[in-house]
Amino acid sequence: MITQEEVSLYIQNIPPAPSVLRQTLEYLRDGDLPKAAKCAEEDPALKLYLKTLINRPIYGFRNEVSDLNQIFSILGISTTQQILYSYLLSLLLPKQWSLFTLTDQNFYDLQASLGRKWEKILKHLGLHNRDTESAITLLPASIIVCDALFGAHAKEVAQLRSVKALDYNTILIRLSKRSLFDLCSEIALKWEMSPSIAKIVHAASGTDSQISGNLKLLAQWMHLLLFYELSQSAYVSAGLNEFIDFQIDFVQDIYESFMQVVDDETSR
Amino acid sequence: MKPAVKGRVAVFHPQGFLDGNNAPSYVTIDDIKAIEHMNIDMLLVSLKKVIFFNKNGLDVFIKTLLTIRSQKHISVGLCDYDHVKFTTIISFYKNALNFSLFRTEKIAELFAPSNKSDSRTVLLYNEDPSQRSAMAIELFDYGHNPVIAQSKKEFDEKKQHPDLYYAIIEESYLGIFGQKIATRVTGNAVIYTIANFLDAEIGNTFNITYHNNSLNVGFRLFIFDAHKVVSMNVHALNFLTKLASSAAEYNATICFVGLTFEKTPESFKHDLEDAGTLFFNTMDDILNNKQLLQDLGGSSPSATKTNRALTKALINELPNFIDATVSTIAMMTNAKAVKNGLNIQTLAVKESKNQFASSIGFYGDVDGIIILVFPKNIAKKACELLIGEETEDEEAILDSLAEFVNIIGGRAKALLGEKKQHVDITLPRTYGDIDALMQIVQNKKGVQVDLSFEGSNFTFFLTR
Numbered sequence: 030m031i032t033q034e035e036v037s038l039y040i041q042n043i044p045p046a047p048s049v050l051r052q053t054l055e056y057l058r059d060g061d062l063p064k065a066a067k068c069a070e071e072d073p074a075l076k077l078y079l080k081t082l083i084n085r086p087i088y089g090f091r092n093e094v095s096d097l098n099q100i101f102s103i104l105g106i107s108t109t110q111q112i113l114y115s116y117l118l119s120l121l122l123p124k125q126w127s128l129f130t131l132t133d134q135n136f137y138d139l140q141a142s143l144g145r146k147w148e149k150i151l152k153h154l155g156l157h158n159r160d161t162e163s164a165i166t167l168l169p170a171s172i173i174v175c176d177a178l179f180g181a182h183a184k185e186v187a188q189l190r191s192v193k194a195l196d197y198n199t200i201l202i203r204l205s206k207r208s209l210f211d212l213c214s215e216i217a218l219k220w221e222m223s224p225s226i227a228k229i230v231h232a233a234s235g236t237d238s239q240i241s242g243n244l245k246l247l248a249q250w251m252h253l254l255l256f257y258e259l260s261q262s263a264y265v266s267a268g269l270n271e272f273i274d275f276q277i278d279f280v281q282d283i284y285e286s287f288m289q290v291v292d293d294e295t296s297r
Numbered sequence: 298m299k300p301a302v303k304g305r306v307a308v309f310h311p312q313g314f315l316d317g318n319n320a321p322s323y324v325t326i327d328d329i330k331a332i333e334h335m336n337i338d339m340l341l342v343s344l345k346k347v348i349f350f351n352k353n354g355l356d357v358f359i360k361t362l363l364t365i366r367s368q369k370h371i372s373v374g375l376c377d378y379d380h381v382k383f384t385t386i387i388s389f390y391k392n393a394l395n396f397s398l399f400r401t402e403k404i405a406e407l408f409a410p411s412n413k414s415d416s417r418t419v420l421l422y423n424e425d426p427s428q429r430s431a432m433a434i435e436l437f438d439y440g441h442n443p444v445i446a447q448s449k450k451e452f453d454e455k456k457q458h459p460d461l462y463y464a465i466i467e468e469s470y471l472g473i474f475g476q477k478i479a480t481r482v483t484g485n486a487v488i489y490t491i492a493n494f495l496d497a498e499i500g501n502t503f504n505i506t507y508h509n510n511s512l513n514v515g516f517r518l519f520i521f522d523a524h525k526v527v528s529m530n531v532h533a534l535n536f537l538t539k540l541a542s543s544a545a546e547y548n549a550t551i552c553f554v555g556l557t558f559e560k561t562p563e564s565f566k567h568d569l570e571d572a573g574t575l576f577f578n579t580m581d582d583i584l585n586n587k588q589l590l591q592d593l594g595g596s597s598p599s600a601t602k603t604n605r606a607l608t609k610a611l612i613n614e615l616p617n618f619i620d621a622t623v624s625t626i627a628m629m630t631n632a633k634a635v636k637n638g639l640n641i642q643t644l645a646v647k648e649s650k651n652q653f654a655s656s657i658g659f660y661g662d663v664d665g666i667i668i669l670v671f672p673k674n675i676a677k678k679a680c681e682l683l684i685g686e687e688t689e690d691e692e693a694i695l696d697s698l699a700e701f702v703n704i705i706g707g708r709a710k711a712l713l714g715e716k717k718q719h720v721d722i723t724l725p726r727t728y729g730d731i732d733a734l735m736q737i738v739q740n741k742k743g744v745q746v747d748l749s750f751e752g753s754n755f756t757f758f759l760t761r
Contacts, residue, residue, distance in 0.1 A: 265322035277347075
């Protein structure tokens with residue numbers, strides 16, 4: 030089915046972050062929003078992405094916001110960084126989803142919903158910073174990678190899964206010795222993301238042993254948030270509920286608090 | 298979501314949250330249609346990976362399960378839950394629990410009517426005496442040995458020695474049961490347990506596919522354990538005489554054990570005898586009489602009076618079966634299996650030690666049996682994707698080998714289907730001891746293909 034060589038080739042073929050985006054992120058890291066906005070202006074696709082995103086109903090603006098300076102000011106440094114990473118991820122989207130019955134719109138909705146809830150969670154945990162906020166943008170990369178690697182093998186996977194309830198991540202580990210989360214870390218490295226982002230997302234697999242403290246806490250909340258979202262009707266229908274193994278014991282002790290934060294978020 | 302099927306038990310594995318909004322998305326109309334075509338005895342929903350569920354969510358699943366039950370006459374229910382989930386389910390359905398609950402999948406498998414596993418000793422406790430008895434009877438009918446704890450105290454004491462039992466059954470519940478007649482295999486005899494008043498419903502509860510399947514793969518002795526039968530009507534009689542007549546075409550014998558004619562007309566006995574049925578008082582009268590067992594064809598399936606020859610139709614499909622095997626190995630291991638030689642012969646295995654084997658039968662437009670014989674280390678390698686971690690546990694390897702050969706059967710079925718050839722596949726069988734396999738296939742001619750994979754040889758054998 031999938032070989033180690035195929036996996037390596039896939040990662041190798043992922044393009045590096047575009048130079049304009051890298052420069053924009055650089056200015057953001059320095060805290061210089063005006064320069065970052067000016068730099069982002071040079072990439073029309075990025076500009077369009079940001080404009081479309083900020084004018085979605087979820088942000089609640091009555092009049093269209095089109096000036097990047099204004100957009101960056103509204104979002105702030107952390108959220109802008111998160112959105113730039115989301116844009117980067119959107120460049121990886123397949124022309125056509127072949128394993129999951131997803132649309133790009135479904136995927137953007139998932140990204141947006143994860144982002145909003147994650148922000149609430151970070152505030153609740155008091156662990157809000159640029160890297161923790163951006164970590165959530167890397168998480169859906171696992172879905173894109175999964176679709177890309179298994180898309181051509183959907184029939185074989187279905188046969189395998191007809192006799193044993195194996196998730197895609199487990200199948201990948203057994204075939205290539207690398208998990209979807211390992212691949213996310215490799216993508217993060219390629220895109221020069223902060224190592225702490227990759228660490229959080231990797232730990233969110235729920236299978237990393239020897240993690241503790243805040244990293245463990247963030248990983249638990251991210252793992253449960255992912256399954257909260259993947260249990261939504263649209264994503265169950267898309268087949269996403271089965272793509273990784275839900276580590277129920279890993280998240281059991283934060284479940285009550287999670288529901289309070291998420292229910293609170295939902296009711297708003 | 299498609300259920301995973303092990304043996305004749307199909308299980309859905311939803312993950313995360315389950316409520317009234319998302320539950321309909323887990324099982325689509327296409328999924329239900331696929332289940333309708335599956336040859337299963339039990340359909341369950343596993344709650345192992347569900348962290349939250351409410352009644353609306355469960356209701357959606359339960360409604361689907363009950364619809365399928367009414368169509369297929371199979372057992373349905375929930376499995377894989379802890380104490381908290383169990384008490385929640387009970388509180389949701391206290392007076393309307395009409396489906397089964399099994400604490401684990403392993404426990405559920407013990408209650409599957411077409412049971413292929415060995416007799417297991419299990420510890421059983423249920424607060425409700427009627428449930429306790431019902432479970433014990435079912436387990437006994439399926440050939441198991443239930444140790445029944447009569448009180449919680451006794452149960453807690455016995456539970457201290459888990460190594461004595463294959464499974465400890467608690468917090469489980471039998472819903473409407475007896476959807477199918479219990480079936481088990483003892484040696485080379487198939488035993489059906491029938492009870493109460495037999496009427497036209499026997500046509501629904503008797504698994505005719507399994508029976509035909511058993512005839513096709515070489516079973517020749519079928520015993521109806523009828524100790525608990527009160528009486529029968531003419532519809533049941535018609536069904537049973539037809540069954541006996543059709544079995545005669547295969548030189549198979551149907552026996553009744555413990556059937557009394559106090560409330561059943563004596564003339565029914567004559568009708569059944571005319572159709573070739575034999576009557577015995579106890580099971581031991583047959584199973585402990587070696588000479589009788591041999592005469593009836595129950596000493597070994599190879600004791601059939603006719604050895605079925607290979608047909609041209611079967612040989613024509615040989616490339617499909619080899620393709621299915623080679624492509625399954627490629628899928629599971631990313632390594633290529635190479636064909637080294639092909640001969641029409643009886644099965645020859647050079648070294649019978651340290652070998653595992655598995656087989657799967659198919660019947661329909663063509664019929665036959667695929668047998669694979671592997672060195673143990675190669676069997677382990679071939680099943681690595683299914684097993685996961687390194688294991689020396691022979692039972693786990695044989696279990697995975699059964700799943701492996703099931704995939705091959707599924708692929709062969711699909712390949713034949715593309716050519717408009719319809720076949721059904723039997724339950725896979727595994728052999729930790731090659732001698733047991735050799736007994737079954739001795740004198741059977743077939744096509745032996747020697748294949749190699751990662752430097753080691755293994756054998757593919759196709760016969761009838």
